[in-house]
Amino acid sequence: xxxxxxxxxxxxxxxxxxxxxxxxxxxxxxxxxxxxxxxxxxxxxxxxxxxxxxxxxxxxxxxxxxxxxxxxxxxxxxxxxxxxxxxxxxxxxxxxxxxxxxxxxxxxxxxxxxxxxxxxxxxxxxxxxxxxxxxxxxxxxxxxxxxxxxxxxxxxxxxxxxxxxxxxxxxxxxxxxxxxxxxxxxxxxxxxxxxxxxxxxxxxxxxxxxxxxxxxxxxxxxxxxxxxxxxxxxxxxxxxxxxxxxxxxxxxxxxxxxxxxxxxxxxxxxxxxxxxxxxxxxxxxx
Amino acid sequence: xxxxxxxxxxxxxxxxxxxxxxxxxxxxxxxxxxxxxxxxxxxxxxxxxxxxxxxxxxxxxxxxxxxxxxxxxxxxxxxxxxxxxxxxxxxxxxxxxxxxxxxxxxxxxxxxxxxxxxxxxxxxxxxxxxxxxxxxxxxxxxxxxxxxxxxxxxxxxxxxxxxxxxxxxxxxxxxxxxxxxxxxxxxxxxxxxxxxxxxxxxxxxxxxxxxxxxxxxxxxxxxxxxxxxxxxxxxxxxxxxxxxxxxxxxxxxxxxxxxxxxxxxxxxxxxxxxxxxxxxxxxxxxxxxxxxxxxxxxxxxxxxxxxxxxxxxxxxxxxxxxxxxxxxxxxxxxxxxxxxxxxxxxxxxxxxxxxxxxxxxxxxxxxxxxxxxxxxxxxxxxxxxxxxxxxxxxxxxxxxxxxxxxxxxxxxxxxxxxxxxxxxxxxxxxxxx
Numbered sequence: 001x002x003x004x005x006x007x008x009x010x011x012x013x014x015x016x017x018x019x020x021x022x023x024x025x026x027x028x029x030x031x032x033x034x035x036x037x038x039x040x041x042x043x044x045x046x047x048x049x050x051x052x053x054x055x056x057x058x059x060x061x062x063x064x065x066x067x068x069x070x071x072x073x074x075x076x077x078x079x080x081x082x083x084x085x086x087x088x089x090x091x092x093x094x095x096x097x098x099x100x101x102x103x104x105x106x107x108x109x110x111x112x113x114x115x116x117x118x119x120x121x122x123x124x125x126x127x128x129x130x131x132x133x134x135x136x137x138x139x140x141x142x143x144x145x146x147x148x149x150x151x152x153x154x155x156x157x158x159x160x161x162x163x164x165x166x167x168x169x170x171x172x173x174x175x176x177x178x179x180x181x182x183x184x185x186x187x188x189x190x191x192x193x194x195x196x197x198x199x200x201x202x203x204x205x206x207x208x209x210x211x212x213x214x215x216x217x218x219x220x221x222x223x224x225x226x227x228x229x230x231x232x233x234x235x236x237x238x239x240x241x242x243x244x245x246x247x248x249x250x251x252x253x254x255x256x257x258x259x260x261x262x263x264x265x266x267x268x269x270x271x272x273x274x275x276x277x278x279x280x281x282x283x284x285x286x
Numbered sequence: 287x288x289x290x291x292x293x294x295x296x297x298x299x300x301x302x303x304x305x306x307x308x309x310x311x312x313x314x315x316x317x318x319x320x321x322x323x324x325x326x327x328x329x330x331x332x333x334x335x336x337x338x339x340x341x342x343x344x345x346x347x348x349x350x351x352x353x354x355x356x357x358x359x360x361x362x363x364x365x366x367x368x369x370x371x372x373x374x375x376x377x378x379x380x381x382x383x384x385x386x387x388x389x390x391x392x393x394x395x396x397x398x399x400x401x402x403x404x405x406x407x408x409x410x411x412x413x414x415x416x417x418x419x420x421x422x423x424x425x426x427x428x429x430x431x432x433x434x435x436x437x438x439x440x441x442x443x444x445x446x447x448x449x450x451x452x453x454x455x456x457x458x459x460x461x462x463x464x465x466x467x468x469x470x471x472x473x474x475x476x477x478x479x480x481x482x483x484x485x486x487x488x489x490x491x492x493x494x495x496x497x498x499x500x501x502x503x504x505x506x507x508x509x510x511x512x513x514x515x516x517x518x519x520x521x522x523x524x525x526x527x528x529x530x531x532x533x534x535x536x537x538x539x540x541x542x543x544x545x546x547x548x549x550x551x552x553x554x555x556x557x558x559x560x561x562x563x564x565x566x567x568x569x570x571x572x573x574x575x576x577x578x579x580x581x582x583x584x585x586x587x588x589x590x591x592x593x594x595x596x597x598x599x600x601x602x603x604x605x606x607x608x609x610x611x612x613x614x615x616x617x618x619x620x621x622x623x624x625x626x627x628x629x630x631x632x633x634x635x636x637x638x639x640x641x642x643x644x645x646x647x648x649x650x651x652x653x654x655x656x657x658x659x660x661x662x663x664x665x666x667x668x669x670x671x672x673x674x675x676x677x678x679x680x681x682x683x684x685x686x687x688x689x690x691x692x693x694x695x696x697x698x699x700x701x702x703x704x705x706x707x708x709x710x711x712x713x714x715x716x717x718x719x
Binding site for chain 1: 534
């Protein structure tokens with residue numbers, strides 16, 4: 001039995017027009033332009049050539065592995081650190097409210113601003129970080145200019161910036177666990193670690209799923225921080241898919257960069273969709 | 287009531303319709319304003335302001351408003367988008383050579399072939415701003431050289447002489463290193479500065495293989511397979527492997543490099559002579575110590591300078607009627623000795639001017655004067671490859687950073703660049719790719 005809505009269907013129209021003009025039309029045209037050699041002034045249909053070229057792009061293999069490393073490292077660290085911080089910030093400690101704001105504060109700052117600031121801090125010679133390390137007699141690495149450190153350095157800054165959001169989600173998750181469980185466990189003589197392992201960890205799983213998915217999507221398509229800090233350099237060593245695509249666009253290969261975006265779209269969907277299924281199914285089983 | 291509503295709507299629409307295109311149009315008393323888009327570097331903005339002031343002083347009825355845009359590929363995209371949407375300023379400054387060809391000049395620009403000033407332009411320059419037999423631009427400021435700036439004081443102290451071959455250059459470097467001076471300055475935080483060992487070596491390439499540019503455009507020769515062209519990449523690797531670079535090469539910027547050169551902490555800096563303007567401004571007391579020599583190659587007799595043509599000033603097709611006439615007047619002024627004087631007023635030239643009748647001012651820095659003998663000698667200079675061939679791969683600066691930092695071997699870098707170039711050639715629809 002279909003219930004008739006009291007409102008006529010054309011009430012949808014304004015929203016549909018906005019959605020269509022700003023989302024559906026550009027998306028469909030971008031699929032078309034990814035099949036052309038496009039110079040802004042005119043376009044020639046070239047079939048799947050752009051995809052072939054894109055996959056032969058030497059920086060792409062590096063970019064793909066870097067994207068995965070970056071996504072996994074940032075996501076993993078955000079889960080671990082976010083969970084630990086959330087446990088700390090839900091316990092009875094002094095200045096709890098103030099500490100919560102401090103942890104969340106970096107989330108509010110502009111990514112480009114953070115990138116530029118850390119570029120100065122991470123300067124191998126004059127930077128505050130290496131000068132502080134030098135006081136303790138440690139000679140710090142060339143954070144952003146050493147090929148083996150560059151990507152990791154940016155990932156660490158990303159974690160510093162994003163861990164506040166993960167903590168916030170975890171705090172909400174932990175606070176929503178009924179206090180009776182903890183009391184019962186305490187009566188049964190469970191220690192702090194046992195309470196964390198057997199109550200907090202499993203019951204905060206919805207929060208974990210949210211944090212993993214959000215930070216993984218963020219990590220896989222991250223671009224602004226990397227671009228502000230290393231521009232994919234030195235050379236191609238910290239390139240990720242998004243920066244490879246952006247460079248194609250900068251060079252005027254508009255069709256090619258559109259093809260790259262289609263690939264990124266498919267990749268993110270292919271990783272995140274099954275992951276979100278798995279994580280949510282477990283949630284139901286609990 | 288209903289009629290009034292309709293009229294109100296129509297006038298609103300009409301108002302909305304005439305936004306950016308008609309900004310700066312002629313007002314009642316016959317005065318005209320031209321908008322002029324240049325990139326936002328000091329080397330472009332100051333001369334542009336000087337041109338605008340000089341032109342208005344001569345033509346009080348025409349005012350020129352200078353607008354700025356970002357440099358590099360971001361700027362390229364702004365230019366292309368504004369041209370494609372018919373939203374370009376009345377006149378604009380942009381690169382000549384391969385980047386100019388990518389603007390589809392026949393479709394977007396108004397030719398100036400029939401103008402009187404066309405005869406006053408340097409022939410080399412004309413070739414870099416022409417397409418399908420039509421001339422489209424006049425030179426913005428002087429030409430420049432890609433060469434090695436060196437500290438003459440350091441050379442005098444150590445008793446070194448200007449090298450003409452790569453072997454001599456490397457033996458100078460060894461002595462400089464022994465004296466605790468960084469022989470070669472590299473600044474990889476400004477990635478474009480890493481390309482000079484390859485790009486400024488082009489005179490030596492074309493001296494060894496005169497047909498290189500044509501063969502390269504036709505996909506018959508490559509950087510990885512031409513022994514002469516590959517040298518640029520191997521030289522870059524050699525100076526890194528020998529430990530001849532300044533210790534902070536990976537984190538230094540161009541201004542740091544200039545400071546090291548001016549203070550004598552570093553001896554050689556392969557760079558474009560456009561930086562001499564900032565060198566003269568920031569290190570006025572030591573500018574006389576800085577000299578220039580062309581990138582040394584294998585053959586001392588054939589050694590010569592690689593020259594970059596000036597950028598151009600163009601009129602888009604969207605500039606019409608009285609404004610197009612005014613724009614042509616402005617171009618005629620730029621391509622005259624008065625225009626060159628305005629450029630010189632804004633800062634020292636980066637090389638000889640590309641307009642007939644223009645001469646270098648007397649207080650030109652030594653490094654620029656050092657270019658003159660190369661240019662006067664027959665066969666002593668040639669245009670850079672990007673002016674002789676429409677293809678230049680966009681990733682060269684990343685590749686040269688990798689080769690110069692020891693991340694990637696030279697031969698590998700050259701092969702990678704050949705792949706990069708292929709995309710550009712296909713995008714331009716060149717035959718043979």
